[in-house]
Amino acid sequence: MTGTSSVTANRIALVTGGGSGMGRASCLRLAREGRAVAVLDIDESGANETAQAIHEAGGKALAVAADVTQRDQVARAVAEVHAELGAIGILVNSAGMEHFSPFDTIDRDDWQRMLDVNLTGNFNVTQAVTPDMVSGGWGRIVNFTSISAQTGAANMVHYASAKGGIIAMTRSLAQALGPRGVTVNAIAPGLIDTPMARRAIDGGQFSLAVEQLVAHYPIPRMGTPEEAAAAVAFFASEDAGYITGQLLGVNGGTAA
Template sequence: MDKARVALVTGGAAGMGRATCLRLARAGHAIGVLDIDLAGARAVADMITSTGGQALAVGADIGDRAQIEAAVAQIRSALGAVTIVINNAAMENFCAIEALDDATWDRLMAVNLRGAYIVTQCALPDMLAAGWGRVINLAAFGAQIGAPNMALYTASKGGIIAMTRSLAIELGPKGITVNAVSPGFIDTPMARRAIDGGLFPVPYEQIVATYPIPRLGDPDDIAAACAFFASADAAYITGQVLGVNGGAAM
């Protein structure tokens, strides 16, 4: 069994973040459940503690450095040094490029890309002190193959992939691995909002029907990939982008 660590999961209140919190808790790790939705984060933390695990819910806007610094300090004080970071929190955006405005661009980039950098930077002293760390960044298969009306979102996730590779080179000699999980079409509240809002060019059933595995993915599929990268089994793996997408991005 892997040594118990403290894991910080951003966007941990729902969807892939929630599934990852629960999966890492089952592996014995203490979980910092960070989300702008504090009530949702508390519900996830309560699920973990009710079964004997350790968890702390913290509310923070991932785009605000001061809030993130305070949240990481709170988790460190309550649970211990943070040596596993899952950068999952993100905003979606569906908009034709000619209709995008600068404020929307800046806000989404602040959450999806800058937020991941800030969280990683805030936890880094703990990893450096331990000589061990895991950073797992959530990308998106649209960043690998492109997607209509999603230039902003996919640009942010393409930045996540590039940052993952560069940090892997920089931090590998210090005992820290950095990898990315690239989800496909996963059945999450975010995806359901897009489906219900008719934001895809064709019904989602037509989209997934073209995949080698013709269905929506499950948040647990993403949690399993994150848990693998966080484990001792992945000790010699870094700088990788693991597609969990039913073969959609082959």
Template structure:
């Protein structure tokens, strides 16, 4: 890093799905850099626990129960964030579900829920928060996709499609919002050690388990939530203002495109 402060003025960040895993690490890092952080998670208890963890570490945070598939709850929670922490000009859309099912077994309901959370949730959070960014003439949006959007993945047709949609959405917003001082970038993780990854391994969806994939990873380790958090925080800094519409792979070299 440059030694510059992350931001020339106080910033408020919303991180969705930040009660756990990658989102929690990202919320912790943004707070450590000085942003006030709104922890949004469908699991209200984990949102509150994460906010308490950030506060105990010296940061400023609030934890709110928000299902990103519910636009009216997004709008309500955004109003709470505005009154408690001020307008949000940093948004990390991280909330996601990553189910595995054979293509022929994916029901219309399975498909709709994955799209509602991963793609429509990202759309709605961006659309709800963008007016405050436009008013500020400054904004940073980081959308968490997945390497499966780049490569495809067996038994994840619905998931990979939703995460590929996040890339198209983000690139379009980068073009439309760029003139307003807002950058929009995409981070597609691969194999990050989180509760979701361990759950997929325990259910037998990851072959011989998480560690068995290390040999096919050029940097020879499993990713950590902090690896993704670092990229998100960099993209949110003032100094990243010339980076927009980019897919920033953080995957230990597992996917090189």
């Protein structure tokens, strides 16, 4: 059984990248399950829209604008969540950005930006939030990596490298925080129908039309953000208390 303070703490979730795609779907799903949700995004209007949708459905939400690469902004955002909602028990790190480029044209700035947003951003927010979880004796961290870190991605060496770092961070943090009541798991989406995926499709980044691409998948379609959010909700639940350091593909069977 959990004590009163940890029960209170574990109702509050912080979702980065909550203003769009799988982050937004995760916010809506966690709110439906009774969590108060802090929606963090660099895109303030996206965060506001998600929070508004939660309010309209009768839930509790707070939009916080912050760039996950900026530690001062992250600290301010977490302080705002503390003041408005309380201690954070669930962290979903969904903020991320894509970039397609042949390896020989990736410049130093492209490389650094991918690492900053997709790997260091995750570190910044996680480090700011874990003290709440450790002091409450309960926590759930769910990180978004990518199928590209499992299979490789020829035109996304920098993106896939950052996402590979997320898998190693997940496994290492699971070991560091498990004894303190905090689980850390990762979701590796395949092709999920979000604004990010649509930008790639519309930008001609795949060699085949999307209908032809997904026709070869064991489940021959794109995934939905809600299907990814269902996996997030499971990792964030009480039921998942003995599951940590794991990688779950939400990919229609395209990688194991």
